[in-house]
Amino acid sequence: MGTKHYTKLYNKSRKWLITVVLSIVIVTNTFLVSTTAWAAKTPTPKPTSPSNAESYQADANSTTVATSSSSTTTASSSATQSSSATATNPPSTAPYHHHHATVTVRYVDQTGKLLATGTADYPFGPFVGRPYTTHPQSINNYHFVRMGAGSLPATGILSHHGDNGIVTYVYAPAYHLTTKTINEYVEYVDENGKALTNPYRARPVTFATVADVLHHTTVTYFSRTKTTLTLDQQGRPVDQQNWTRGNQATLAAIPNPTIKGYHVASNNAPPF
Structure with missing residues (x-):
């Protein structure tokens, strides 16, 4: 948007255009531009309607203003001008591109037999440089014993594009x-x-x-x-x-002690 102020005084007897003042002030996100046009003497002025007298184009993403007029104009940037016109659509910022990355999660027994597969969690998205987390699963009749040889850590950082490797959990039968x-x-x-x-x-x-x-x-x-x-x-x-x-163990024989005045009459020990 812009604001135009113009004043025209025409002397019919002398046929001189005394002065024309055109002020255009454009405010973008970070700069002000003002343009002032001073009309030169002309012997045969041709009045025009205010709607067509001057035209301008302002690009919010550019630092120049294009104007068209019957007179010669100059444009310069100024930090001291002000206007009520503001840019309503600031330049958009291109989104940062992330490379997609994942890990594979496997649950195996001690022989390497696959028991189940899983999915990692990506709290900030499956992208390079972002973390991933995995957890043991509850598998019927098995219990987790250790991470597999060569396994990725249970929790880590995605280091490169694509599949980053395998997280392996090893299980043993439940006893x-x-x-x-x-x-x-x-x-x-x-x-x-x-x-x-x-x-x-x-x-x-x-x-x-x-x-x-x-x-x-x-x-x-x-x-x-x-x-x-x-x-x-x-x-x-x-x-x-x-x-x-073994499910049986032999208990050693126990000799009876000698007690003066007594002898063994009976016992309730279980037979062997």
Whole structure:
């Protein structure tokens, strides 16, 4: 938009155009442009209508103003002029172009068999230089044990265009573990239940049963020295020196003590 101010005085007897003042002020985003036209003497003036007397073109993305008139004009930039005309459509900024990037997510068993696939999260979009995040999945009859060899980190930064690689989660079959400890405790009493000597406490035996819920199999181990069993990724005891595979263990025979004035009359020990 622009504002035009003009004044014309015409002397018919002398046929001189005294003065014409044209002021155009354009305000863009960052500059002001003013144009002033001074008319030269002319012997035969031809009046024109105000609507066609002057014309101008203003481009909001340019620093020049094009004008057409019967007189010669000059344009210069000025930081001291002001006008009510403002640019309503500022120059648009071209969007920044991002290169698309992704990662592949796989869930496998310990043999490398594919159990499931997944999708990474891209909180700021799947673009180069932006982060990605992945998480373990809940897979029936399996539990997560570690990241795969050569796997990308579970969370990282997309470094290049296209597929950046594979995030691999390794799973082992889910094992159900139950333990039971057998304690042998022997008391020596008379016919009235009165203790005759100190009781005997044998070393306990602990049985641990490992159930593979995926393959529907069970294995039992026992130990005379340990009461807590820790399994490796294959469902076997980590401490194999102290655990023996088997569901039976023999308890050592216990000799009866010699008690003056008494002999063994009976006992309620289970038969072997």
